[in-house]
Amino acid sequence: MKFTINREEFLKGIMNAGxxxxxxxxxxLSNLKLDLFEDKLTITASNGTLTIVTSIPAISNxxxxxxxxxxxxxLVSGRILTEIIRRLEGNEVYFEVLDDSLAKIESDNxxxxxxxxxxxxxxxxxxxxxxxxxxxxxxxxxDAVNQVAFCASEKSSRPILAAVNLECNSQVLTFTxxxxxxxxxxxxxxxxxxxxxxxxxxxxxxxxxxxxxNEDTVNLYISDKKVVFEFKDTILVTTLIFxxxxxxxxxxxxxxxxxLEVNANEFLKAIEMGAITSNERENxxxxxxxxxxxxxxxxxxxxxxxxxxxDLFRYTGERLEMSFNCDFVSTAIRSLKCQxxxxxxxxxxxxxTVTNNNDGSVIQLIxxxxxx
Amino acid sequence: MKFTINREEFLKGIMNAGxxxxxxxxxxLSNLKLDLFEDKLTITASNGTLTIVTSIPAISNxxxxxxxxxxxxxLVSGRILTEIIRRLEGNEVYFEVLDDSLAKIESDNxxxxxxxxxxxxxxxxxxxxxxxxxxxxxxxxxDAVNQVAFCASEKSSRPILAAVNLECNSQVLTFTxxxxxxxxxxxxxxxxxxxxxxxxxxxxxxxxxxxxxNEDTVNLYISDKKVVFEFKDTILVTTLIFxxxxxxxxxxxxxxxxxLEVNANEFLKAIEMGAITSNERENxxxxxxxxxxxxxxxxxxxxxxxxxxxDLFRYTGERLEMSFNCDFVSTAIRSLKCQxxxxxxxxxxxxxTVTNNNDGSVIQLIxxxxxx
Numbered sequence: 128m129k130f131t132i133n134r135e136e137f138l139k140g141i142m143n144a145g146x147x148x149x150x151x152x153x154x155x156l157s158n159l160k161l162d163l164f165e166d167k168l169t170i171t172a173s174n175g176t177l178t179i180v181t182s183i184p185a186i187s188n189x190x191x192x193x194x195x196x197x198x199x200x201x202l203v204s205g206r207i208l209t210e211i212i213r214r215l216e217g218n219e220v221y222f223e224v225l226d227d228s229l230a231k232i233e234s235d236n237x238x239x240x241x242x243x244x245x246x247x248x249x250x251x252x253x254x255x256x257x258x259x260x261x262x263x264x265x266x267x268x269x270d271a272v273n274q275v276a277f278c279a280s281e282k283s284s285r286p287i288l289a290a291v292n293l294e295c296n297s298q299v300l301t302f303t304x305x306x307x308x309x310x311x312x313x314x315x316x317x318x319x320x321x322x323x324x325x326x327x328x329x330x331x332x333x334x335x336x337x338x339x340x341n342e343d344t345v346n347l348y349i350s351d352k353k354v355v356f357e358f359k360d361t362i363l364v365t366t367l368i369f370x371x372x373x374x375x376x377x378x379x380x381x382x383x384x385x386x387l388e389v390n391a392n393e394f395l396k397a398i399e400m401g402a403i404t405s406n407e408r409e410n411x412x413x414x415x416x417x418x419x420x421x422x423x424x425x426x427x428x429x430x431x432x433x434x435x436x437x438d439l440f441r442y443t444g445e446r447l448e449m450s451f452n453c454d455f456v457s458t459a460i461r462s463l464k465c466q467x468x469x470x471x472x473x474x475x476x477x478x479x480t481v482t483n484n485n486d487g488s489v490i491q492l493i494x495x496x497x498x499x
Numbered sequence: 500m501k502f503t504i505n506r507e508e509f510l511k512g513i514m515n516a517g518x519x520x521x522x523x524x525x526x527x528l529s530n531l532k533l534d535l536f537e538d539k540l541t542i543t544a545s546n547g548t549l550t551i552v553t554s555i556p557a558i559s560n561x562x563x564x565x566x567x568x569x570x571x572x573x574l575v576s577g578r579i580l581t582e583i584i585r586r587l588e589g590n591e592v593y594f595e596v597l598d599d600s601l602a603k604i605e606s607d608n609x610x611x612x613x614x615x616x617x618x619x620x621x622x623x624x625x626x627x628x629x630x631x632x633x634x635x636x637x638x639x640x641x642d643a644v645n646q647v648a649f650c651a652s653e654k655s656s657r658p659i660l661a662a663v664n665l666e667c668n669s670q671v672l673t674f675t676x677x678x679x680x681x682x683x684x685x686x687x688x689x690x691x692x693x694x695x696x697x698x699x700x701x702x703x704x705x706x707x708x709x710x711x712x713n714e715d716t717v718n719l720y721i722s723d724k725k726v727v728f729e730f731k732d733t734i735l736v737t738t739l740i741f742x743x744x745x746x747x748x749x750x751x752x753x754x755x756x757x758x759l760e761v762n763a764n765e766f767l768k769a770i771e772m773g774a775i776t777s778n779e780r781e782n783x784x785x786x787x788x789x790x791x792x793x794x795x796x797x798x799x800x801x802x803x804x805x806x807x808x809x810d811l812f813r814y815t816g817e818r819l820e821m822s823f824n825c826d827f828v829s830t831a832i833r834s835l836k837c838q839x840x841x842x843x844x845x846x847x848x849x850x851x852t853v854t855n856n857n858d859g860s861v862i863q864l865i866x867x868x869x870x871x
Contacts, residue, residue, distance in 0.1 A: 207775065207802055214772045229803075236810060237772060241803035400586045400609060403579060430579055431601075431613035438608060 128163055128199020129223035133192045134234065136183050137168075137220055138212045141205070143338060143361070144172035144179050148205040153250065158202040160249050161222075167360075168193055171249070172205060177331040178252050179338070181361040195221075200246035203230055207241050254364050256357060258350030259321045261300065265342040265358070271302045271313045272332045274462045274489050279329035280306030290326035292372040293349070295319055303375060304329060309455050310375055310492040311462070323349050326372055331365035338363065379492055380478065383471035385444030387416055388484070389437065391460050391468045397423050397435045402453040404430040410453045411496045417446040447472060449479065450498040456481065459491035500535055500571025501595035505564045506606065508555050509540075509592055510584045513577065515710060515733070516544035516551050520577040525622065530574040532621050533594075540565055543621070544577060549703040550624050551710070553733040567593075572618035575602055579613050626736050628729060630722030631693045633672065637714040637730070643674045643685040644704045646834045646861050651701035652678030662698035664744040665721070667691055675747055676701060681827050682747055682864040683834070695721050698744055703737035710735065751864055752850065755843035757816030759788055760856070761809065763832050763840045769795050769807045774825040776802040782825045783868045789818040819844060821851065822870040828853065831863035 141159060150157040152175055160171040166185040171178065185193040201224045212220060217234035224230050230243040272291070280288045283306060292303040298320060302313045335356050339345055348355040356363040401412045401423035412425045421440050426432040449472060460468050465483040472479045481491040513531060522529040524547055532543040538557040543550065557565040573596045584592060589606035596602050602615040644663070652660045655678060664675040670692060674685045707728050711717055720727040728735040773784045773795035784797045793812050798804040821844060832840050837855040844851045853863040 204802075210775045211772075214768070214775065216768075236808040238806045239776060239803060240805075241776065242801075396586070396588075400583075403582045403586065404611060404613065429614075430576075431611060433612075434610045436608040 128161075128201055129195065129197045129221075130163055130168065130193050131195040131219050131221045132168065132183070133190075134212060134215060134218055134220045136192045138209075140168070140170045140181050140183050141209050141212060144170045144181050145205040145209050146172075146337070147174045147177050147179050147334060148172045149174040155202075155244075155248060155250055157205060158244065158249065159205045159208060160200065160202055160246050162200045162246065163193075163196060164198050164200075166193075166196070171252075173250065173252060175250075176328055176366050177334055178254060178364045179361065180254060180364075184360065199224060201230060202244040202246055202249055203241055208232075211239055211241070252364070253353065254355075254362065256348050256355050256362065258348040258353075258355065259295075259319065259323055261295070261317055261319055261347040261349060263300075263315065263317070263345050263347060265339040265345050267315055268345055269336045269339065271315055272336045274313050274491075275302040275304045275311040276329045276332050277458055277462065278304040278306055278309050278311035278491075281330070283307065287326060287368055287370045287372060289329055290368040290372065291329050291332055292324065292326050293354075294324040294372075295349075296322050303372070305373065305375060308452070308494045309459070310378065311459070311489070312375075312379070312492070313489045315488070324372065325349055325354060326368040326370065327354055327365055328368055331363075335363050335365070378478065379480070379490060380473045383473055383480070385416065385447050385472035385474070386442070387414075387421065387470040387472075388441040389421075389468055389470065390439040391463070391466055393437065393439050394468065395457050395460055397437055398453050398456060401425050401433045401435045404433045405453070406430070409496070411450050411498060412453045413448055413450040413498060415446075415448050416442050416444070418442060444472070447475070449475070450496045451479075451493055452496055455493050459493060462491065463489065500533075500573055501567065501569045501593075502535055502540065502565050503567040503591050503593050504540065504555070505562075506584060506587060506590055506592045508564045510581075512540070512542045512553050512555050513581050513584060516542045516553050517577040517581045518544075518709070519546045519549050519551050519706060520544045521546040527574075527616075527620060527622055529577060530616065530621065531577045531580060532572065532574055532618050534572045534618065535565075535568060536570050536572075538565075538568070543624075545622065545624060547622075548700055548738050549706055550626060550736045551733065552626060552736075556732065571596060573602060574616040574618055574621055575613055580604075583611050583613070624736070625725065626727075626734065628720055628727050628734065630720040630725075630727065631667075631691065631695055633667070633689055633691055633719040633721060635672075635687065635689070635717050635719060637711040637717050639687055640717055641708045641711065643687055644708045646685050646863075647674045647676045647683035648701045648704050649830055649834065650676040650678055650681050650683035650863075653702070655679065659698060659740055659742045659744060661701055662740040662744065663701050663704055664696065664698050665726075666696040666744075667721075668694050675744070677745065677747060680824070680866045681831070682750065683831070683861070684747075684751070684864070685861045687860070696744065697721055697726060698740040698742065699726055699737055700740055703735075707735050707737070750850065751852070751862060752845045755845055755852070757788065757819050757844035757846070758814070759786075759793065759842040759844075760813040761793075761840055761842065762811040763835070763838055765809065765811050766840065767829050767832055769809055770825050770828060773797050773805045773807045776805040777825070778802070781868070783822050783870060784825045785820055785822040785870060787818075787820050788814050788816070790814060816844070819847070821847070822868045823851075823865055824868055827865050831865060834863065835861065 162169040168183045215234040221233040232239040300315045300317045346357040405425035406427040421437040423435045459481045463483045534541040540555045587606040593605040604611040672687045718729040777797035778799040793809040795807045831853045835855045
């Protein structure tokens with residue numbers, strides 16, 4: 128295997144792929160697999176859960192990316208290869224597998240020999256593109272993941288809560304994530320009529336949206352064992368988390384009796400300021416709402432007490448006090464990315480929702496904290 | 500004690516001082532001491548080694564900084580006070596000590612009550628300004644510390660190596676620091692004729708230069724037990740490290756037989772590129788020099804081997820190979836901040852110097868590493 132490649136294209140490819148390598152569970156996955164066949168270089172990387180396969184065509188848009196091609200495959204350390212290609216300064220890089228255990232990399236005045244392995248040593252991965260196809264705008268998928276994925280929990284004793292549930296029903300694709308104390312839900316209109324429900328690792332989704340920042344559309348292929356994300360010269364394949372996702376349909380209240388409409392920025396500043404005197408580990412603030420007056424307060428033996436009055440708000444309902452985790456509410460508000468936020472309450476100690484008045488497709492549900 | 504203060508001036512003062520608070524050794528030092536007397540607010544903070552005292556005059560440049568003054572003193576948590584003042588939005592802040600255990604802070608719609616202590620609880624500190632006075636340009640002091648302090652070592656079993664030695668002799672003030680494997684030395688011309696030698700904690704010097712970024716001159720007051728740095732409305736006082744500083748005078752070679760002149764940028768890139776394949780923990784590269792050819796190489800079982808040829812250099816001497824810690828040399832070169840660097844060698848396994856051809860006041864000395 129040998130080739131001469133445009134350094135920038137090569138770097139883009141290995142950096143894109145290199146993000147999902149890992150070294151902890153299985154050392155073989157610290158490598159990138161390079162396959163040079165049929166006039167393209169394919170780079171494969173995996174962390175065991177998420178796999179990325181990205182290709183650099185020898186010629187694209189009449190530009191020659193790769194020349195001097197002798198076909199072949201190899202495995203090389205993702206970290207070392209990236210470090211070398213990143214630091215080299217020439218326009219082109221020459222890569223050659225000398226034997227099954229050594230690869231040579233050259234550019235301008237610099238020459239490296241690094242360890243290589245036979246590509247057969249790599250983990251066997253199911254990368255077939257099959258299942259129900261769902262076409263999404265890249266921006267829609269990104270928004271959905273950003274508005275929901277942070278509610279998933281890696282730390283729970285229930286592994287299923289590390290997933291975002293993707294459920295399709297009546298041409299609506301619903302993203303749901305919860306850690307037990309908060310829940311995020313986002314609905315996207317799709318043309319699909321198939322029904323499915325899969326639990327996608329939240330971390331895989333977060334990686335996927337990092338790779339699609341410049342894309343228009345992404346095709347998802349949903350099957351029982353995996354989800355494939357496909358765009359341009361790249362596919363990402365994630366395994367699923369098996370098990371039934373908790374039934375959260377009845378958790379979201381239907382009727383509310385207290386409504387607080389606030390300016391997102393002012394409210395964020397106020398609760399974060401109010402939280403300064405909260406117990407550091409809990410970060411709990413209390414909002415005291417009555418007609419014409421809303422204030423935020425926190426109190427702890429250690430740090431003192433605060434009292435922050437809101438300027439911009441509309442409150443409808445009887446007097447109500449509500450204590451909550453400041454981080455949960457501020458993350459929820461920020462994820463909505465809107466100017467005005469509606470917070471709707473059922474009553475004391477009942478979960479409340481944080482929503483955007485102009486966009487009913489996303490709901491953030493938060494469980495209050497009991498304070499004494 | 501109560502006062503109304505310009506928020507920005509207050510924030511600047513407590514942030515400047517707050518950097519040196521600490522909580523680990525002595526919890527009382529996590530506080531800021533506020534003293535409001537004689538038409539100025541004095542803020543004191545200390546980490547036990549370095550103490551900063553900065554003042555905000557009630558009126559400066561015809562601008563009223565503090566009004567509504569009732570004199571007094573108090574201790575409040577540096578972290579909480581800074582967090583509150585940083586997040587408040589009004590132009591002015593009202594501060595009042597309610598009793599010996601509580602202080603009130605108000606601005607616009609926000610009100611806080613935080614814990615306070617009697618200022619008598621604070622640690623007794625010797626903040627008298629006495630000793631030999633040395634006047635330095637702030638930029639000179641900053642350069643000297645930046646070029647030398649990184650050679651000191653917190654980790655050595657010899658506490659004295661955590662110091663920068665300041666020695667005055669024949670109107671030359673010499674800064675020296677060494678960790679045993681490298682040494683930095685900088686000479687400054689001064690008008691003083693007194694002789695002294697003191698060991699100033701390297702960390703204290705690094706903090707001092709962070710506070711003088713906007714100053715013209717700094718006055719140092721050197722005595723047996725402490726060094727005072729004075730400028731404008733601020734003094735910093737550091738304790739010293741006792742003991743004799745190692746005699747390093749004879750370590751710096753007088754005669755050299757091999758000379759490598761390089762472009763700093765190209766050489767930095769080359770050694771950092773060469774180090775990619777070094778053993779990760781050791782980060783050692785070898786420079787192979789002969790007339791007309793200089794190359795950098797490293798080799799490890801784990802990462803492979805490199806061979807980087809230099810383009811821009813002038814080498815005088817017989818063939819020489821020299822292995823060294825890449826970080827030591829790159830830190831030394833960067834500290835010189837010059838375009839061309841001269842590296843002078845005595846011979847194999849002998850310490851070598853890294854210097855700026857146009858500035859003899861600073862020398863970096865580095866011990867090579869034995870490789871097999």
